[in-house]
Amino acid sequence: MKPENVIICRCSDVTLKELFDLFxxxxxxxxxxxxxxxxxxxxxxxxxxxxxxxxxxSKYFNIPLEEALFHNIRPLTMGVKLKAxxxxxxxx
Amino acid sequence: MNEAPFVIIGAGPxxxxxxxxxLKSGAHVVLIDRSDRLGGQLTKQTxxxxxxxxxxxxxxxxxxxxxxxxxxxxxxxxxxxxxxxxVGMYKDKTLACLKGETYFKVHAQAIIVATGASEKALPFENxxxxxxxxxxxxxxxxxxxxxxxxxxxxxxxxGNIGLIVSYQLMQAGIEVVKLVEAADSISGYLVHxxxxxxxxxxxxxxxxxxxxxxxxxxxxxxxxxxxxxxQGIPGTEEMIECDTICLAVGLAPLTELMQQxxxxxxxxxxxxxxxxxxxxxxxxxxxxxYACGDVAGIEEASSAMIAGKIAATHALLNAGIEVDKAESxxxxxxxxxxxxxxxxxxxxxxxxLEKLGVLS
Numbered sequence: 115m116k117p118e119n120v121i122i123c124r125c126s127d128v129t130l131k132e133l134f135d136l137f138x139x140x141x142x143x144x145x146x147x148x149x150x151x152x153x154x155x156x157x158x159x160x161x162x163x164x165x166x167x168x169x170x171x172s173k174y175f176n177i178p179l180e181e182a183l184f185h186n187i188r189p190l191t192m193g194v195k196l197k198a199x200x201x202x203x204x205x206x
Numbered sequence: 207m208n209e210a211p212f213v214i215i216g217a218g219p220x221x222x223x224x225x226x227x228x229l230k231s232g233a234h235v236v237l238i239d240r241s242d243r244l245g246g247q248l249t250k251q252t253x254x255x256x257x258x259x260x261x262x263x264x265x266x267x268x269x270x271x272x273x274x275x276x277x278x279x280x281x282x283x284x285x286x287x288x289x290x291x292x293v294g295m296y297k298d299k300t301l302a303c304l305k306g307e308t309y310f311k312v313h314a315q316a317i318i319v320a321t322g323a324s325e326k327a328l329p330f331e332n333x334x335x336x337x338x339x340x341x342x343x344x345x346x347x348x349x350x351x352x353x354x355x356x357x358x359x360x361x362x363x364x365g366n367i368g369l370i371v372s373y374q375l376m377q378a379g380i381e382v383v384k385l386v387e388a389a390d391s392i393s394g395y396l397v398h399x400x401x402x403x404x405x406x407x408x409x410x411x412x413x414x415x416x417x418x419x420x421x422x423x424x425x426x427x428x429x430x431x432x433x434x435x436x437q438g439i440p441g442t443e444e445m446i447e448c449d450t451i452c453l454a455v456g457l458a459p460l461t462e463l464m465q466q467x468x469x470x471x472x473x474x475x476x477x478x479x480x481x482x483x484x485x486x487x488x489x490x491x492x493x494x495x496y497a498c499g500d501v502a503g504i505e506e507a508s509s510a511m512i513a514g515k516i517a518a519t520h521a522l523l524n525a526g527i528e529v530d531k532a533e534s535x536x537x538x539x540x541x542x543x544x545x546x547x548x549x550x551x552x553x554x555x556x557x558x559l560e561k562l563g564v565l566s
Contacts, residue, residue: 115330115331115416115417115438116331119331119332119417120329120330120331120333121329121333121334122329124334130329159462160462161324161458161460161462162324162327163327164458165326165327165458165479166327166328166329168479169329170329179473179475179479180472180473184465184471184473184480186465187462187465187466188466189293189294189295189296189302189466190293190294190302191291191292191293191294191462191463191466192291192293192304194293194302194304194309195307197307198304198307198308198309199309201308201309202308202309202310202311206207206311
């Protein structure tokens with residue numbers, strides 16, 4: 115298998131090879147991968163890539179899936195124009 | 207800010223049945239769904255349901271949807287926001303919503319999260335080629351929009367979604383060249399599997415996709431056999447011509463909103479992955495926030511319908527609202543739920559619920 119041809123994160127075009135390289139460099143958690151490669155920060159908000167990231171972490175470091183922690187999730191779940199928030203704030 | 211005693215997020219089978227219970231009590235209900243039509247996945251389920259008569263067995267999903275939506279008509283205590291996405295949930299139970307370009311907030315006393323699930327993807331070479339679809343997306347394309355996804359399909363996964371969508375592809379005149387399953391047995395109902403087998407679709411176990419092949423879109427797929435650790439075995443590769451790879455490899459609960467307010471989430475593989483830790487009243491670790499349907503663990507639509515009723519009844523009782531015959535209704539719904547989870551196909555769910563500590 116050529117990991118450079120396996121897309122894990124479609125939103126930010128992150129390949130399995132790039133995850134492996136980060137694992138080699140000592141990054142072990144979803145949160146770290148996200149900060150460096152933006153995995154899980156695109157429109158899907160990890161709904162597509164998240165489970166694959168968890169699975170790869172669990173496989174690479176040989177830890178149970180339960181321990182391959184998910185990333186932190188904060189509002190908002192999708193892009194909202196500042197104008198829309200501004201209009202709402204004015205009304206309030 | 208808009209004030210609402212009860213907000214339901216998601217108008218699928220769980221959300222719609224919860225809405226009916228809440229509305230009957232006279233309480234004001236805000237029902238939010240990101241789609242332009244109510245019903246969640248029922249909108250594309252043209253097949254007849256199994257399960258129990260009480261959950262409309264032997265009716266088609268799309269007809270059940272009509273019954274459930276009709277049951278909400280005539281209530282003036284209902285506000286429905288379609289095409290509206292809840293983009294943020296805050297600890298004081300304020301929800302940030304986006305409807306087109308309009309951003310607004312709703313403050314709830316109690317929230318019923320019925321957001322359902324998303325489809326899992328699969329890592330293989332060239333998995334971003336056009337022609338690689340999730341099975342639910344294919345079902346939406348065909349059954350909601352009348353669009354053929356391709357002409358020659360390889361189906362991956364033998365759960366009920368993989369089996370039913372295979373049959374529906376054939377109904378649409380599309381060839382299903384093969385169905386492969388990574389595990390060593392068919393995971394959906396045998397009656398569905400037999401049907402597509404009778405129509406000549408080979409169903410093969412311990413096999414998965416090694417890579418998709420094609421320049422600008424899928425032209426073929428290379429399969430390989432898997433060992434007992436689900437690892438591909440070199441030398442077992444086989445090439446199949448197809449223009450569509452359809453992934454029916456499971457669902458994952460959409461828990462992201464609950465994670466925003468620190469609802470306790472735990473990983474239970476049998477329930478689809480990250481699920482909220484709910485109690486038998488379907489309440490999460492944050493009081494007043496309930497989770498039901500697939501978001502609380504992947505099950506059938508019929509189970510989601512009952513879960514919605516139970517969650518809504520407890521939400522009412524907790525808010526100090528009297529519910530007619532609450533105890534006996536709850537007891538019979540729990541019994542129905544148990545009935546649906548009985549038998550070999552409920553085994554995975556029962557195991558998952560046992561881990562969650564809520565096996566009723």
